[in-house]
Amino acid sequence: MKKFLKMMMSLSLAFALAACGSSTPATSGDSGSTAAQPAAVSGKTVKIGVLVADVSGEEALGFRSYFENYIANNYNAEFTYTEQLTDAAGEKAAIEKFAAQGYDAIISMSDSDRATQLQTSIDNGLYYAVASGMLADEQFEQYKSNEYFVGQVGPSMDAEYEAGYEMGKYFADKGVKKVALYGAFIPNPMHVYRAAGVLAGIGATYGGASEKDAVVGQIFGDQGIDIKKVETGDVELVGYFQGFGDTTFDELFACIGAQPEAFLSVGMATTFFTQNLNDAGIEFSDIDSFTEANGEAMKNGKLVYLAGKYSSSIGPVFAAIMNAVNGTPVRDADGNAISLSQDYLVATDAASFEKYATADKGDTPIFSKDVLDTMIGAVSYDDFATAVAANRG
C-alpha cells in the first residue's frame, strides 16, 4: 500500500505539471505584443529573444555586443539570448518560453530546424527573422507569405560557396602551388559550401565532379573531404583535416610537415591555429569576422586573407523586426517576407582590414542608428534592400 501511494504521488505530480500546462494552450496571437497593438504606439519596450547555437565564437560575441550594447542603448528594445542550442527540441522549447514570457519577436542564429522554429513562432504569435544563414528555398516558399515571418538577411549558401571560391582563387592567382585545407566543422552545411568553393577556386575537382551541387553532395556524403578524391590542377592539396579534438594538433603538424605554401581554412583557424601557423611561417586564410584578434594576426602574423562578416551586419534584421512589431512590415510587391543575401567583405592586408574594422567599431557601426532610422518606419522593400546593399563598410 505504501509503495502504491508513492507511485501515485510521483505520477500525480507529473500530472499536475501536465494538467496545468494543458489548461490554456497557446494560441496564435497570444503573445505579449501583436500587430494590433504596435509597440511604437504603446511605447513599450520591444522584447526580442535571440536563438544562438554558438555562444563563444568571435563572430557570435561581436553580434551579441552590437545588439546588447549598441542597439539596446539606442532603441527601446531588449535582447535576451538563449544558452547554446544544440537540437531542434531545444530551439522549440526556447521559443515557447519566450512566448510564455511575453516576448514580441525571435531572431534566429541557430539552424537545427528552421522550419520548426518558424512554425512554433507563428503558433505563438511571435515575429521571426533569420540573422545567420538562410532558409532552404522550399522552406522560404512555404512560409514567405505568413505575416509572422519577417524575413532573412545574411549570407546565402551561394554566398558561402562564393566566399570559399574567392579565397581559393586568391591563392591560385597568387601562384601558390601547394596548399593545405582545414574543413572546420563539416558537415555543417555552411562549411561544406565554403570548402566546395575552395576546391573550385584552386581548380580542383572532387570525385570527378566540378559542378557545385555535385561536389557539395559528395562532401555531405563523405562527411568531410577525402583527399584521395581530390584531383588538382596547378595547385596541389597536400593536407586536409577538420573538426577540433584530441588529434587536431597532430593533424595540423602533419599538414605543416607537408610544407604547404598556404593554409586555407573555411572557419575558426584564426581562433585555433594562429600561433602555430605564425611560428611555422605559413601564410593562412580564414572566413570569420573583423575582430581584434584577427586584426593582430593580419598586422603582425601570417594571416593574409580574411573573408569576414562585420558585427553590425545583423542590423537590418533588427530593423525588419521593429517594422513588423510596429505594424509597418516590409514586404515585397507580392506581400512576401524579406530575403536578402549579404556577401562577405574581404581583407588581404592590414590596411583593408583596418578599413572594415574601423568602419564597424562599437560606437560607430556600419549599421548605425542614423542608417537604421532610414530603414525603420514606412519603408518600401526596394528602399530596404538598397540600404542593405549600400552599407557594406
Add this chain to the structure above:
Amino acid sequence: MDEKKKELQEKNRKQQLLVTLLPFAALILLFVILCIVIQTKGYRLPMYLKIIFNEGVVLAIVATGATFIYTLGSFDISLGASTLFAATMGVMTYNATNSMPAMLGAIFLTAVGCSLLSSVLASVFHIPVFVTTVAMMSVLSAVSAQIITVNGGALGGISIPSAAVAPYDNMAFKITVLVLFFALCLFLFNFTKIGRRQKFLGGNPVCAKLTGIDMNKYAIIAFLIAGTGVAIGAFLTLVYTPSVTTGTAGSIGMNILVAIVFGGMPISGGPRSRIYAAVTGGFSYIILNNILKILIDSNAGYGISQIISAVFFLAVVYVTSMNYRSAYLPR
C-alpha cells in the same frame, strides 16, 4: 541492550522514511518555487508548465525504462545515441513509405534491436555491459550522423511533415503514453519476479547466481524494457519536433543518470532501486533547471546555473547515501 537496539531501529526507520520521502518533498518544493517564480515574473504559468512537461516527458520515459538496467548495477551510456538512431530510422522509414505504422515499427525494432545487441554482445564476449554500450554509443552516433548528413544536405537534418505527427502533439496523448509505460514498468518492477530478481542481482550478484538466477536472462530483459522506453522516447521526440539532427537527444544519456539520482535511487542499483525515481527525479531536474534559468540572468547565468545544479546534485547524493550507510539490510 534491547532498548539500544530499539533506538537504533527507530533511528534507522526515520532515516529510511526521510530518504524515501525526500525526492517527493523536493519535487513538490521545486514545483511550488517554480510556480511562485513564474507568477512573480508575470509569465504565463499554464504555458510554462506545458513546456516543462514536454521537456521532462521524454527523459522520464527513457529513464524509467533504463531503471531496470541501473537496478542490475549496470550502466548504459548509449541510450541517447539509441534514441537518435531510432528517430533517424523512423524518419527514413516514414519518408520512404508515408506510413505511420511503418515508422512506429521501424522505431521500435531499431530501439529494441540496439538495446538487445548491447546485452547479447556483453553475454557472448563476457564483458561488462557498460563496455558494449560505450561501443554502441559511438557506432550509433556515427551511423546516425552519416544518414542525417547524407540525406539532410544543406538543411543539416532530416524531417517528416509536421502534419504527420501533429495529431499526437497534445498533452492527453503524452500523459496517456507516460501512464501506460509507467504502469507497465511499475507492474514488472514491483509485482513480478523480474523486478525482485533484478534487485537481487544488483545487490549481490554472486549470491543471486548461487541461487540459480541467470544474470544474462535478466540483463536481456532489462535491456528489452529499456529499448522499449527508448522507442517511445524517440517517437515522442519526433512528435515534439518532427526533425532529426546530429544533436537530437544528445543530452539524454547523462540526464538519465542525473534523473535517477535526483529521484533518490542509488546508482549502484540493488534492492534500494525505485521505479518511481526516474519520473520524480527527471521532473525535479527539469524544474530546477528552469527555475535557475528564470532567476539567473542569461548573460552570466550559464556557468552559475550549472554550478548550482552540481551542488544540488551532490547534496541529493549525500542525503540518499545515508540510506546506504544504514546498519540494517534493505527491505
